[in-house]
């Protein structure tokens with residue numbers, strides 16, 4: 001079955017009423033039929049039928065043994081970090097979602113983990129950073145906000161040969177365009193708030209795992225730490241995923257057109273979009289993913305131009321987040337990456353001229369007209 005069909009019909013149950021959509025089981029707990037007996041559902045922190053439908057769907061879309069649905073993407077990543085012990089070392093990409101960097105710097109380090117951040121375009125460099133206490137490699141591809149692409153199949157060979165977990169944040173491309181598990185990843189994390197929800201109206205997060213063994217460990221953490229997704233929000237994400245394919249294809253075609261338009265604008269210095277053939281990682285993208293997504297970052301000629309643009313846009317919102325039907329623009333330096341230490345940020349190119357655009361579903365001519373007047 002094609003992935004676009006799975007988005008609509010994946011994990012369809014046999015509802016006795018014939019209901020086309022999964023019911024919202026808005027309950028905290030479940031009655032037991034007898035002593036020592038269970039319907040399979042005991043308490044909604046542990047399992048809930050609506051959430052389970054979504055989790056099976058996500059496992060199917062990512063090709064994993066199991067998927068766990070969380071209240072936010074950060075809740076998913078924070079729970080995943082509980083797999084590690086004091087003294088463990090993790091190699092992470094040096095261009096991650098700012099919230100992940102904040103989690104690692106302020107909480108994981110306090111809990112005794114250590115991190116080395118690196119560019120992953122040269123994988124021999126990554127290998128040279130592996131120490132006896134290294135346990136995992138954490139990567140986002142394409143990365144946020146600089147749009148670096150990491151060769152996941154090659155990285156997974158390194159991870160496997162050193163017995164490390166390969167963890168991939170697949171928020172930007174979603175399972176519709178990229179399946180990290182098929183490329184060798186052990187764990188895939190998502191902010192479901194973004195394309196999976198698709199409507200800028202629900203927060204959610206996921207961990208998808210390759211092996212039943214890891215699933216069992218994470219289920220124990222999930223049950224214990226408790227940041228589960230509510231039945232209603234699970235239902236909203238299921239509804240969002242039904243249109244994932246058509247949204248992503250349209251958002252991508254808008255993004256390709258906008259990236260080309262921006263590239264030719266005199267007030268734009270540099271456009272970072274993985275779908276442009278002159279992007280340095282274009283061939284890796286084409287090799288490992290089925291699409292380029294709809295995230296663009298670009299550098300304007302001056303700080304003044306950046307600030308003016310943010311204040312003048314009318315149709316596009318100046319707002320954090322991404323992936324929804326509404327186009328959003330962010331100022332990474334102040335917003336998503338505000339807590340990343342300045343030296344780290346500047347070295348990456350996240351400066352006062354860099355803006356990040358999540359291209360939505362509006363008509364392309366209206367988007368271009370809005371940017372044109374704002375520039």
Ligand SMILES: *Cc1c(COP(=O)(O)O)cnc(C)c1O
Nearest residue numbers: 072073074097169171191193204
């Ligand atoms: C938004 C985002 C997160 C965090 O997810 P929330 O749902 O906001 O908690 C993690 N990774 C990436 C790539 C994101 O864009």
